[in-house]
Amino acid sequence: MDIEKHNQLLNILGQYYGMVYLSQKNRPKKMAYFDFVVSEIHGLRIKELQDSRKAGNKVIGAFCIYAPEEIAYAANATMVGLCGGADFSVPDAEAVIPRNLCPLIKSFYGFKLNGTCPYFQSSDLVVGETTCDGKKKVYELLNELIQTYVIEIPHKPDTQQGKEFWLKEVEAFKAKIEEVTGNKITAEKLKAAITLINNKRKALKRLNNLRLYNPSPISGLDALLIYQISFNDDPVRFTAKVNELCEELEQRVKDGIGVTAKDAPRLMISGCPMAIPNWKVHSIAQEAGASVVVEESCVGTRYFSELVEPKGDSLNDLLWAIVEKYSKIPCACFTPNDRRLKSVKDLAEEFNVDGIIYYTLQNCHDYNVESVKVDRVAKAAGLPMLKIETDYAMGDSAQIKTRVEAFLEIIAGKKQQ
């Protein structure tokens, strides 16, 4: 760890968090836990991971919701999301890898290079996946700094050969985790891990469904934060805390308390994942008066919409259930990715949104090209769509703000018609 540089990072993060999060009005009381988690995200949580390692357990770092965390937990390991959402580490990465890559990739590679991500420093193994060219190729370089195991994800959805191949990749990953942890993954342990993570997904879905109400009892920024934290916190405690928050929110709904005006335009944000501390577009949209009510994103609905639902209790049944669930995640790496188009359409209806912000990280070909088809879905639903392509730097914030404000005026104009 580079302690001095890490202190700089914490300083920036703390200031930014105060400005974006703590300045919000009328926040649910139970958000206090999540504020605390953020304040200790490089402190107590890391100590917990270190303690768990001292007790002989392993920590598996990951970047993507295709890394099957059930497998890790079934071997008494903890899976954590690695740092990759900050501009802070991008210049370090750009000294080695090309500049015209997506900021997420440059951020994570830079974080490992400059040694300021304690999650990287606490990981016994990093799990990558073949969801995009950029990550796939940079994992090779990351593997020179920390052992990185890559799971291959087939890209044509729903072919029989693709699913059988995926099963074999999951089995190979299971063998790797067994090797790294020294623990055998039994059907019983895997079943328990599936229940553990299903419970987390259920709590997140319960939270998300509370945003169906108008006005929403929780802000988009706060919901996003919780989805982000879901990749780092202890799953049992996190699930309990999310459920506690949901109880408060349910009471709010009964009392008619919301965080925005009832007539605030309701937005969906659809596209690339947003890792901590990537709160740029949500904060701009919220400040401009919009209510972000749903994220069609890996840090959002794609993570928790579906559960792992085994058809039996054998190891094979459980592994197949993992393949079936994960193959329903509508990542733009799939071709064609009709599930995502359906998901955008359904969520737009269900959440009664007034417009869609299409969010793509710079140089992300998958999401960038898929915007063409999502735009058609939006048009067919009569919904305005604003496409924002950006990185983690703040240089374009004012420009994005202007565009979002103009977009909200279009929505207001449509509503008056």
Added chain:
Amino acid sequence: MDIEKHNQLLNILGQYYGMVYLSQKNRPKKMAYFDFVVSEIHGLRIKELQDSRKAGNKVIGAFCIYAPEEIAYAANATMVGLCGGADFSVPDAEAVIPRNLCPLIKSFYGFKLNGTCPYFQSSDLVVGETTCDGKKKVYELLNELIQTYVIEIPHKPDTQQGKEFWLKEVEAFKAKIEEVTGNKITAEKLKAAITLINNKRKALKRLNNLRLYNPSPISGLDALLIYQISFNDDPVRFTAKVNELCEELEQRVKDGIGVTAKDAPRLMISGCPMAIPNWKVHSIAQEAGASVVVEESCVGTRYFSELVEPKGDSLNDLLWAIVEKYSKIPCACFTPNDRRLKSVKDLAEEFNVDGIIYYTLQNCHDYNVESVKVDRVAKAAGLPMLKIETDYAMGDSAQIKTRVEAFLEIIAGKKQQ
């Protein structure tokens, strides 16, 4: 076909060809055939394809050397490379798909959109592959304009599950070709097709090996042109014509006749494929006094280095041999791609090169990131490497020229040491 726009294209192409190719001095006489092919590339060759279609055979368009042409020929179909090397069609594509994609993708999509590629217009089916995110996602949009079948290529080389999956993908492609052509692919027909294409690869390798001599009996531009034409010409005639040319070149070698000075710096170009009429970097390097002696490229060694070598005569043996051969193509889509690093090292030694130009198309993450590792190979071999990232427009030609000239001075300086 948009006839008027197509005439514009032919006009530009003809002028550019005259400038780049016909201005070369001391060309082999047998290049006349290939000049003729270029002059008739949108004429006689298209008529041949149309005649073959009238006779009941099919034309399969493709973009990538992973599309197993042996399968197409085994069903009496012809496989042809589709247009994708010209800036001409890029503005049409950019009206629909994002600008920050690789020029090859924008070029092919634009060519289908604007209807000026007679190969697209003559194709009964287009075959794509999952070699990169950009192509994969744009094939979905291309499929709206012409039936596009996508073969999935596993990205981790040499895993047993990956090869078994690949075999199933090849079998599925075979079934598709049988459906489109109405012809059953027998072991006998597939074996004949393998021999047909092996002969083409052998002729190309024979040609390439003649560039081992110093001075080379053929220019880099001319060799590149032949590799490009290999994707469009009739394979039997093409193979015969390449072998005739090789005889002339062998005589040249005996007579000590070369196309450059004996002390001209010998360059390898390694990286992205160059489709007709992408002659930009070769022409700049050649004009600056270099001799391009080998292309570590899909339009180069990756296409012809390996043959399909069945271990038996059954259909299964033949299909496995296709999988084995194709999985040795060291495309940057693989992770890790150690075969390519070895190939660059070996070719540099074998061809006695003085330097490497690393060629990457803009926004090609696979080749862009892999340059980090190839650069290390170059350094370890004591070879200077110049990385050029460019598109099909001519706006950066002067800048590239300056960089290439400076690079050749570095090489000259090293030689004097």
